[in-house]
Amino acid sequence: MLPASYLIIAQSGRALAASATRGNYPIHVMDCFADMDTCAEALSVEQVPFTDHCFDKDFLTNAIKKRCLEQPGMQLVPGSGFERKPALLRTLSDLAPCIGNPADVVHKVKDPDCFFGLLDELGIPHPLTTTRYRNTGHNWLCKMTGGMGGDHIVRLDKNKALPGSRVYFQQCIEGESCSALFLADGKRAQVLGFSKLWHADDFIETPFKYGGAISLAAPAEAFNKWMSDVINKLVVTTGLKGLCGLDYVLDRQQQVNVIEINPRPPATFELHERGRSLFSAHIQACHGELPEQNPAHDDHVHAYIILYARQTLYIPAQMKWPSWTSDRPRPGRKISFAEPVCTITASGQEQAKIKKLLYDRRLVVEAELLRWQDAA
Structure with a gap:
């Protein structure tokens, strides 16, 4: 028997909400934007x-307690935003059934000592990583444990103060930032697709700020098998369930x-949602049911970039949003410098043309x- 409804809780819930609607699920959302x-x-x-x-x-x-009283039988679907404090997931699971990875699984893959220690045990390659500060020069990064969006990542500089507590240090690997999308049932996994990740290029102080992504063509069979083996080892060891992503850097030697x-639906999942609802697949996988085969593929490349505010903006009521935008803010909202404004999407056959089209569209928006700021 299906629950009365689902409550998506995420930093941004729009993509999951759209996927749930595609699968005819009755859903409510709590997120940071309410766009x-x-x-x-x-x-x-x-x-x-x-x-x-x-x-x-x-x-x-308190908000969830109130909503559960109003909607008996509601189940919770956590998205992004719990990585820094996984214990909050344990609190939520006391309020209503949670569909996704529990606090202990999230801790295993987000705590640097646990995760990179596990990679070593399994013989999976990764950059040198430590939780103890070492003055090792400019080729090292400082990252927030459980941080999101890349704006928490800074290059180590002996002349600058370190960020706050709960950080770790990682050797910087030059290469392409990529992500593998997978679906898991706690015992096995299916790789659904690959994406290249982009950094936002307008913010000097946060050079690793997440800027968008583009879907990649199916890789060579040997690479796909190797990545599938890596992900399946991690799933068996950690018990990961649902729609998840593995981020990696492909270095100059293609390693x-x-x-x-x-350990939750990543931002790139929309790029691979073809022929079915991946929200539905996420729910099924969390209940131990993997689909028999991957979702249908198409011949197009799909991509998006995030438009960040380069100055304080006020969203005018007269704003006409193009059809290729999403996450559109409500009229009257104030958006501060470096905050996300909206998402800009494009599809086509060639990566270079798509990226140019995305940046042309950004200029239009x-x-x-x-124009409306000037008019105001």
Whole structure:
């Protein structure tokens, strides 16, 4: 018997909400934006505070308690935003059934000592990583444990103060940042697709800020098998379930260096959602049911970039959003410098042409937004 409804809880819930709607699931959303697209997909949307890469525990738990009283039988579907404080998942599971990876599994893959120690045990390549600071020069990065979006990553510099507590240090590997999307049932996994990740190129202070992604063609059979073996080893060892992502860097010698696992539906899953609802696949996998085969593929390349504000912006009521935008903010909202404005999408046959089209489209949206700022 299906639950009365599902409550998606994520930093941004729009993509999961759209996928759930595609699968005819009744869903509600709590996220940090409550944008127009999310409101169009969900039965209800509530905006919740999110600071220092995590949710406000008291606010979130009180909001969920209230919603569960209003919607008996509701089940929770956590998305992004719990990696920094996995214990919050344990709190939520006391309020209602949670569909996804529990706190102990998230801890295994997000705690640097646990995760990179596990990679060593399994013989999986990764950059040199430590939780103890070493003055090793500029080829090292400092990362926040459980951080999201890349803006927490800084290059080590002996002349700069270190970030706050709960950080780790990792050798910087030059190469292409990529991600493998997979579906797991706790015992085995299916690789659904690969993506190249882009950094936002406008913010000097945060050079690793997440900027978008583009789907990649199916890799050579040998690479696909190797990656599938790696992911299956990790799933068997950790018990990962549902729709997840493994991020890696492909270095100049075409060697894979595993960077992290996202133990929840990653931002890139939309690029590979063809022929079915991956929200539905996520729910089924979390209940131990993997589909018999991968979703249908097409011959197109799909991509998106995130438009970040390069100055404080106010969203005008007169703004006409093109059909190739999503995550569109509500009229009247104030967006501060470096905050996300919307997502810009494109599809086609050639990567280079698609990337140019994305940046051309970005200029169109920016020009329209700036025109209304000037008018105000």
